[in-house]
Amino acid sequence: MSLLKPFNKLPNLNTANVLLVENEEQFQKKLADAIVLLESNVNITVRLARSLPLPVENAESRPRIDLVVFIVHLDTEQSLLSTEASLKHLDSGYFLGKVCFLVTDARCGTVPYERLASIKKTAASLSSPLLMAEDKTTEGVRTAAQRVITVLKVSAGMVPMATGLYLSTLTRCTVPTDPDWQQDLSVIHQMTLNQ
Amino acid sequence: MDVDELLENARALAKQMSEYQSNLPPDAPASKELSETAREALLEECEEQFCQLQQLQNEITLEETESFQDSASLALSRANALAAELKEWQEIQPKLLSSNPEILLAVGKEELLQVNKQLEMVLSCTQAKRDKLKDLLKSEEQWLEDKKEVLRAATEKVTALKDENDRLSEKGVLQDMKKKIQRVKDYNDGLLETLSDILAEHFPLPHPEVNTNKRSKNILTEPRVDLVSLHDMLELLMKKAVETPHEPYVQLNESFWPPYIEMLLRYGIASRHPEDCFKIRLEAF
Numbered sequence: 001m002s003l004l005k006p007f008n009k010l011p012n013l014n015t016a017n018v019l020l021v022e023n024e025e026q027f028q029k030k031l032a033d034a035i036v037l038l039e040s041n042v043n044i045t046v047r048l049a050r051s052l053p054l055p056v057e058n059a060e061s062r063p064r065i066d067l068v069v070f071i072v073h074l075d076t077e078q079s080l081l082s083t084e085a086s087l088k089h090l091d092s093g094y095f096l097g098k099v100c101f102l103v104t105d106a107r108c109g110t111v112p113y114e115r116l117a118s119i120k121k122t123a124a125s126l127s128s129p130l131l132m133a134e135d136k137t138t139e140g141v142r143t144a145a146q147r148v149i150t151v152l153k154v155s156a157g158m159v160p161m162a163t164g165l166y167l168s169t170l171t172r173c174t175v176p177t178d179p180d181w182q183q184d185l186s187v188i189h190q191m192t193l194n195q
Numbered sequence: 196m197d198v199d200e201l202l203e204n205a206r207a208l209a210k211q212m213s214e215y216q217s218n219l220p221p222d223a224p225a226s227k228e229l230s231e232t233a234r235e236a237l238l239e240e241c242e243e244q245f246c247q248l249q250q251l252q253n254e255i256t257l258e259e260t261e262s263f264q265d266s267a268s269l270a271l272s273r274a275n276a277l278a279a280e281l282k283e284w285q286e287i288q289p290k291l292l293s294s295n296p297e298i299l300l301a302v303g304k305e306e307l308l309q310v311n312k313q314l315e316m317v318l319s320c321t322q323a324k325r326d327k328l329k330d331l332l333k334s335e336e337q338w339l340e341d342k343k344e345v346l347r348a349a350t351e352k353v354t355a356l357k358d359e360n361d362r363l364s365e366k367g368v369l370q371d372m373k374k375k376i377q378r379v380k381d382y383n384d385g386l387l388e389t390l391s392d393i394l395a396e397h398f399p400l401p402h403p404e405v406n407t408n409k410r411s412k413n414i415l416t417e418p419r420v421d422l423v424s425l426h427d428m429l430e431l432l433m434k435k436a437v438e439t440p441h442e443p444y445v446q447l448n449e450s451f452w453p454p455y456i457e458m459l460l461r462y463g464i465a466s467r468h469p470e471d472c473f474k475i476r477l478e479a480f
Contacts, residue, residue, distance in 0.1 A: 007255045010248065095269055096276045127273055165276055 004054060005091040006098050009064040015043040016156035017063045018148065022071035023050055023082035027104060027135045031071070034145035042158060044149065051082050052089035066156035067164075068094055069148055071102045072119050074111040080119060087122070097164025098155045099128045101173070102144060104135040123173035130173035201303075202310075209311040210318070233297040240293065391426055398425040401452065423450045432465060432477040444474035 018035070020028040025048070032046040045063060054062070068090065073079040083101075090099070101123045105111055123130040131147055134140025151171075155164035292302060361367045400422050423431075428451060436443045447456065456475065459465040468474035 007252070010252050092269060092272055096273060126269065163280060165273075165280055169277065 003089060003091045004052060004065060004068070004094070006065070006093040009062075011064055011066075011156070012043075015045060015063070016066050016152050016158060017045045017047060018067045018069060018152050019047045019049060019065045020069050020071060021049050021052060021083070021086055022073075023079050024073055024076070025050060027071055027073070027133075027141075030135070030141050031102075031145055031148070034141045035149060038142070038145050038149055042153065044152065052086035066098065067148075067152045068099050069102055070099070071104070074103060074105045074115050074119075075108065077115070080115055083119070084122065087126070095126045095128060097166070097168035099126065100148070100151055100168075101128060101130045102133050102148070103130060104133050106132050107134075117175075120173055120175050124175040127168060127172040129168060129171040205307045206310060206314065209307070209314045230297055233295045236293060236295050237298060390429075394424070394426040394429070398455065400424055421450050422452050425452075425455045428455060428459075432475070436477040436479075443476040444468050444471075445476065447473045447475060 020032060022028040028048050032048060035044060035046055047062070047065070070083045070086065071079075072083050101119060103116070103119060106116055120130060129151065131144065131151075133144035133147075135144075151164075151167065153159050154162050154167045157163065293299065362371065432445055435445050456465075460467065460475070463478055465475045466478050468476070
């Protein structure tokens with residue numbers, strides 16, 4: 001089992017590499033196009049994967065990955081499970097500000113609340129940021145790409161005076177530990193579902 | 196010159212530039228290529244940095260860390276990393292980019308151009324926002340005007356309704372009636388006064404002198420001292436007509452001067468009783 005490590009390769013000049021991991025392969029292509037379209041004065045390479053671990057064959061030619069983005073579709077359970085499985089193949093060094101989660105369909109009322117809560121818990125336990133994205137509209141994809149680029153630039157060390165660790169400390173997902181609050185949330189969710 | 200001050204000046208200049216863009220010549224041509232020495236200095240520095248990077252990379256590769264996934268050790272490693280980063284920030288010494296003035300100039304220029312671009316964007320953004328706010332203000336004013344108009348109309352309507360209400364209420368009706376009665380009374384008084392004035396002026400009682408003058412001609416006419424004036428006659432007739440409409444006739448007697456009776460009868464002001472020629476009544480107009 002090969003772990004993906006953040007510092008096992010030398011970085012290239014003026015280049016940032018982002019890895020989009022998505023089991024369904026429906027959003028990553030659009031997002032990758034949007035990211036490449038938006039890039040300016042920095043070379044951004046987008047690599048796509050269905051899941052981790054990455055194949056060993058082209059491990060040599062693969063550049064250093066500066067940011068791993070897990071795309072989670074809340075409307076399928078499989079997406080969540082696949083993400084959780086992929087997380088195990090990531091070196092712990094990535095969790096110091098080089099991972100972020102991108103959640104879609106969070107606004108959809110028919111999605112079970114437990115899935116969002118579960119991914120939130122995962123992100124919180126890994127101290128990683130959780131971004132919400134709209135994958136149906138081009139405007140939503142563009143916004144998501146912009147946000148990913150912003151995080152990527154920091155984690156690739158291209159923003160002076162900022163590091164991925166620093167940013168993730170400020171933007172990491174937090175889940176309130178108060179059980180009452182969580183209960184309230186689920187009750188509210190139940191109510192909205194019933195309406 | 197201080198760097199901050201320079202930046203400040205440049206910012207002001209950039210602002211003016213974007214404000215008066217149309218009056219300014221186009222941007223200055225891109226700077227010339229750096230001289231050989233400057234280029235070499237930069238390359239040398241890059242080389243140095245790269246060497247350092249490689250060295251660090253080697254150290255990392257040599258340092259074989261076992262991976263762990265449970266959250267406690269993750270938090271621990273996070274704390275360690277944060278502490279290390281903090282220490283690094285505390286110890287880091289600010290250092291100049293380069294001492295070569297050419298490089299500094301190029302960097303500064305780039306920076307200024309970037310600032311300029313950003314400020315231009317801010318300017319256009321604020322201008323757009325200002326225009327939008329102006330439009331908003333206009334529409335709000337229009338709205339206010341409309342609302343004032345509506346308020347005015349409503350107030351008018353309320354006053355009108357109040358007036359009508361007053362008019363329609365019992366008290367209002369009574370007052371109205373009183374006013375009308377008063378008006379009619381005044382009119383009546385005025386008419387009576389005018390009538391009495393006219394009567395007093397134009398229909399005097401026969402004077403004794405006149406009678407004396409006529410006496411030679413008409414000896415039959417006896418001077419009457421108890422004659423009533425035309426005014427009193429009319430008053431009597433009117434009173435009779437109003438107070439006892441079923442019996443409006445007045446009994447003629449000696450005190451009525453015959454010429455006046457004749458005049459009243461002839462001009463259709465009074466009429467005789469069809470059966471009793473000594474009774475007259477006021478004509479029903």
